[in-house]
Amino acid sequence: MMKQDMKVISRLLEMEGSFDTYMNSAAIATAVFDSEKRLLWQNPSFSVATGGHSLGRHMDRVFSAAEWQERKNRLILGGVSYTVDRTPLEYEGNNYLLVRLVDKATRTVDANRAYLPIVCLMEVDNKKELVRELSLEEAAELDYHINRTIGEFAGECSALYIKTSGSTYFLCMYYKELERIRDGRFVILDHIRKITTAKGDHPTISLAIGTGNTPALSYKYAQKALTMALGRGGDQAVIGNGTEFVYYGGVQRAIEVKTRVKTRSVARALHSLAEQCDEVLIMGHRMPDLDCVGSAMGLIACAKRVGKRARFVHEGRSVGVDEALLSMSKSGKVVSPAAAALSMSDHTLLVIVDTQTESNTIAHELISRARNLVVIDHHVKTANSIEGATLYYSDPYASSVCEMVAEITQYFSDETDILGKQEAEALLAGMTMDTKGFKYNTRARTFDAAAFLKRSGADICDIHKEIADDLATYKQKIAVIKDVEVDGGVAIAYAAHTDGDPHLIGSKAADMLADMNDIDAAFVLIRTGASSVVMKARSLSAVNVENIAEELGGGGHSNMAAAVLKTKSKEEAIAMVKRAIDKNR
Numbered sequence: 001m002m003k004q005d006m007k008v009i010s011r012l013l014e015m016e017g018s019f020d021t022y023m024n025s026a027a028i029a030t031a032v033f034d035s036e037k038r039l040l041w042q043n044p045s046f047s048v049a050t051g052g053h054s055l056g057r058h059m060d061r062v063f064s065a066a067e068w069q070e071r072k073n074r075l076i077l078g079g080v081s082y083t084v085d086r087t088p089l090e091y092e093g094n095n096y097l098l099v100r101l102v103d104k105a106t107r108t109v110d111a112n113r114a115y116l117p118i119v120c121l122m123e124v125d126n127k128k129e130l131v132r133e134l135s136l137e138e139a140a141e142l143d144y145h146i147n148r149t150i151g152e153f154a155g156e157c158s159a160l161y162i163k164t165s166g167s168t169y170f171l172c173m174y175y176k177e178l179e180r181i182r183d184g185r186f187v188i189l190d191h192i193r194k195i196t197t198a199k200g201d202h203p204t205i206s207l208a209i210g211t212g213n214t215p216a217l218s219y220k221y222a223q224k225a226l227t228m229a230l231g232r233g234g235d236q237a238v239i240g241n242g243t244e245f246v247y248y249g250g251v252q253r254a255i256e257v258k259t260r261v262k263t264r265s266v267a268r269a270l271h272s273l274a275e276q277c278d279e280v281l282i283m284g285h286r287m288p289d290l291d292c293v294g295s296a297m298g299l300i301a302c303a304k305r306v307g308k309r310a311r312f313v314h315e316g317r318s319v320g321v322d323e324a325l326l327s328m329s330k331s332g333k334v335v336s337p338a339a340a341a342l343s344m345s346d347h348t349l350l351v352i353v354d355t356q357t358e359s360n361t362i363a364h365e366l367i368s369r370a371r372n373l374v375v376i377d378h379h380v381k382t383a384n385s386i387e388g389a390t391l392y393y394s395d396p397y398a399s400s401v402c403e404m405v406a407e408i409t410q411y412f413s414d415e416t417d418i419l420g421k422q423e424a425e426a427l428l429a430g431m432t433m434d435t436k437g438f439k440y441n442t443r444a445r446t447f448d449a450a451a452f453l454k455r456s457g458a459d460i461c462d463i464h465k466e467i468a469d470d471l472a473t474y475k476q477k478i479a480v481i482k483d484v485e486v487d488g489g490v491a492i493a494y495a496a497h498t499d500g501d502p503h504l505i506g507s508k509a510a511d512m513l514a515d516m517n518d519i520d521a522a523f524v525l526i527r528t529g530a531s532s533v534v535m536k537a538r539s540l541s542a543v544n545v546e547n548i549a550e551e552l553g554g555g556g557h558s559n560m561a562a563a564v565l566k567t568k569s570k571e572e573a574i575a576m577v578k579r580a581i582d583k584n585r
């Protein structure tokens with residue numbers, strides 16, 4: 001084909017979509033014919049479907065083996081029935097015909113795709129934590145079992161297998177192996193988890209697969225998928241194709257990271273950034289809660305230590321934190337999004353807390369303007385997480401952002417009196433609220449942070465008075481769960497409305513149900529609009545509600561999660577939740 005012809009083809013295909021899309025070997029079979037109906041160009045899928053005719057052949061010869069049906073709107077080639085889609089195109093005064101073959105199940109021709117190379121990256125999530133407790137001989141034995149298990153997996157996939165470091169592995173295999181691995185629900189995760197160390201602990205791995213049109217793209221997508229798997233807590237598989245991520249596994253939490261090496265590094269980096277900037281702006285998610293506001297107050301105290309003005313970006317009211325926000329506002333520590341935008345410069349430090357999703361922040365337009373950006377969050381990482389941050393600190397095992405900030409304040413400065421009583425109580429209140437009184441998502445470091453805040457002046461009695469329910473809230477919780485249904489340890493309650501804030505009442509009602517000894521998981525659904533139902537989910541340990549919420553378009557943690565269901569029907573809302581539960585149990 002002449003170079004000029006290729007330019008014409010590229011321009012014609014871009015009229016209909018992306019040229020790269022048509023070149024993808026898994027794309028719909030597509031060809032371009034000139035005004036004399038001679039084959040000018042074909043993608044790999046069209047060549048496979050029609051038997052690989054050479055360019056320049058007349059359309060009749062290209063389809064000579066086809067059995068035409070229904071006035072030539074359908075044809076059968078190689079035993080496959082296709083719908084023929086014809087699109088006339090005109091470019092620079094010349095006429096062309098774009099022909100696409102779509103099979104009856106709207107599947108694409110994937111004969112070539114089966115042999116595309118894809119990349120699989122693996123990392124042992126807790127290798128450093130495990131070997132720290134083992135002797136050299138015990139560590140070598142653990143390494144042997146992990147290597148053998150991954151090696152056997154690679155052999156089953158006919159994959160190229162390289163151990164790239166003490167805890168990371170690189171595999172390259174054909175795309176056709178992916179379906180078998182997926183059908184087996186990534187059993188390699190279970191095999192690794194069954195390995196037992198001399199101390200009785202178990203390793204877990206993060207597995208990432210990238211599927212692109214070239215080996216380079218597959219590797220790039222696998223790297224991003226591995227970042228997602230690790231950012232979500234590990235012990236799971238993630239498949240990335242450049243446009244979306246699909247998650248598998250995540251049935252248990254990896255061994256807690258006991259050291260604070262990363263926290264010290266983050267604290268030092270944050271101290272350096274704050275010193276170099278003129279002011280600090282702290283921004284959380286829409287409708288900020290105690291964890292969001294408490295962490296902001298802790299960071300404001302850190303900024304004050306280096307002589308910088310810091311303010312929390314907020315506007316309007318928020319249930320449960322109005323009193324704290326009013327106190328901050330009176331002392332000049334709150335700024336509206338509009339005023340924050342006017343004050344921003346190249347020397348402003350913007351810190352995002354309690355979220356890592358740009359669209360969930362109260363003023364997402366500030367993020368694109370920030371030259372110095374920090375993200376501190378304890379939620380699992382998602383595909384649309386904020387990118388390009390100068391400092392990114394995510395810990396899905398932390399109970400709350402308040403716990404993370406409480407640790408940061410201990411290493412932010414050589415002086416130990418950064419926090420006053422008000423800031424210490426705000427941080428401890430955020431921890432208490434997010435852990436539901438230290439029942440959910442706690443670790444040893446959670447209690448260490450709480451003890452530090454107590455030493456800094458926090459009064460736990462004052463905090464419990466602040467977050468305790470009033471009688472009206474208690475009655476609203478009872479009203480929501482009065483018709484609860486329990487099946488197999490799973491409770492589902494639905495309410496057509498509530499007099500209080502549906503998010504707050506739903507969360508508290510789910511907490512109440514999950515506290516009962518015969519309930520493994522609780523799901524509370526409250527209608528918030530004609531076609532919108534908010535779902536709050538809780539589980540002490542038996543059920544991973546995060547996976548269930550993600551199935552419904554939401555997210556959260558393994559024992560606390562939420563989602564918004566788009567449906568007008570009570571029956572359909574409950575059915576959607578039940579289907580997600582069945583799929584993830």
